[in-house]
Amino acid sequence: MKTKIEVIERKGVGHPDTIADNLSEGLSKRLLKEYGVVKHYNVDKTMVCAGEIEKGKFTTPVRIVFAGQYTKVKNIDKILDSVVKETLAFEINNGLKYKIYNFLNQGSPDLNDIFSCKKANDTSFSVGYPETVNEKLVKSIGNYIDNLYKTDKHIGTDNKVMFTFDGKEKLVYIALAFLDCFKTKEEYFDYKKKLEQKLQKKFKIKNLQINVGDTEEMQFITKTGTSLEMGDSGATGRGNRRNGLITPTKPMTLEAYYGKNPITHIGRTYQDLAIDLAKKKKKEILLLNKIGGDIKKPMIFEI
Numbered sequence: 001m002k003t004k005i006e007v008i009e010r011k012g013v014g015h016p017d018t019i020a021d022n023l024s025e026g027l028s029k030r031l032l033k034e035y036g037v038v039k040h041y042n043v044d045k046t047m048v049c050a051g052e053i054e055k056g057k058f059t060t061p062v063r064i065v066f067a068g069q070y071t072k073v074k075n076i077d078k079i080l081d082s083v084v085k086e087t088l089a090f091e092i093n094n095g096l097k098y099k100i101y102n103f104l105n106q107g108s109p110d111l112n113d114i115f116s117c118k119k120a121n122d123t124s125f126s127v128g129y130p131e132t133v134n135e136k137l138v139k140s141i142g143n144y145i146d147n148l149y150k151t152d153k154h155i156g157t158d159n160k161v162m163f164t165f166d167g168k169e170k171l172v173y174i175a176l177a178f179l180d181c182f183k184t185k186e187e188y189f190d191y192k193k194k195l196e197q198k199l200q201k202k203f204k205i206k207n208l209q210i211n212v213g214d215t216e217e218m219q220f221i222t223k224t225g226t227s228l229e230m231g232d233s234g235a236t237g238r239g240n241r242r243n244g245l246i247t248p249t250k251p252m253t254l255e256a257y258y259g260k261n262p263i264t265h266i267g268r269t270y271q272d273l274a275i276d277l278a279k280k281k282k283k284e285i286l287l288l289n290k291i292g293g294d295i296k297k298p299m300i301f302e303i
Contacts, residue, residue, distance in 0.1 A: 014157025016234025024259025156225020
């Protein structure tokens with residue numbers, strides 16, 4: 001019997017795609033607070049565009065683009081700035097410069113009408129499945145790395161874990177942004193090696209490597225702790241799925257979760273429901289519905 005190859009990816013808290021997700025979700029929560037009740041909005045189109053740095057100073061700020069539909073409020077610009085400051089507190093404290101672009105617009109009348117009737121406001125699907133042992137492992141590795149910046153002055157927030165298993169050997173590649181606090185290249189490489197050994201021992205994985213793209217000339221060392229400062233951009237929906245992982249070797253939801261309203265957008269609510277059903281039934285579940293459909297009556301498939 002042929003062994004199924006398992007590939008699992010997890011993007012960390014300071015990865016540009018995760019930052020975009022968190023900005024969308026942060027805005028969603030602030031709008032709910034501002035409205036007092038759930039109103040029509042889908043602010044799931046945030047993009048964060050890399051800045052540029054020369055000699056440790058920003059020559060071009062990180063550009064943050066908010067887009068989507070919402071029920072307008074008067075103080076939206078202050079809300080956006082507050083969301084950015086809260087989401088990127090660590091990076092801003094390390095010198096990150098940013099500029100906000102507000103392209104949010106009023107929702108269309110037909111979608112507002114569908115929302116008021118509490119019907120599904122999109123034709124969409126969601127997938128849920130029981131977690132594998134390796135998926136739980138990748139989450140544990142990612143969660144551990146996500147918290148290193150809080151206690152280790154050498155490490156930033158940006159990270160990504162890529163895991164593969166062919167039935168015989170587990171391989172883990174970790175991209176991890178370090179902070180520019182090393183006196184020499186030798187000190188950096190020595191520190192990275194010790195961290196590799198620590199993670200290998202902690203998670204019992206022999207083949208675990210950090211920043212395999214490093215060379216003698218270039219290393220993954222940043223000013224702010226994220227590659228967003230120069231080199232990488234991000235967008236809502238390109239980060240982890242609702243289950244906290246990206247799993248290309250099995251069915252998964254493609255719809256962005258973060259920033260969608262939690263009442264009528266089945267692209268969000270069905271992700272939670274599919275995961276819950278998969279846990280109960282111990283099977284892979286796919287949910288589907290159409291725009292204008294009864295939210296409480298999805299088509300349910302066991303796959």
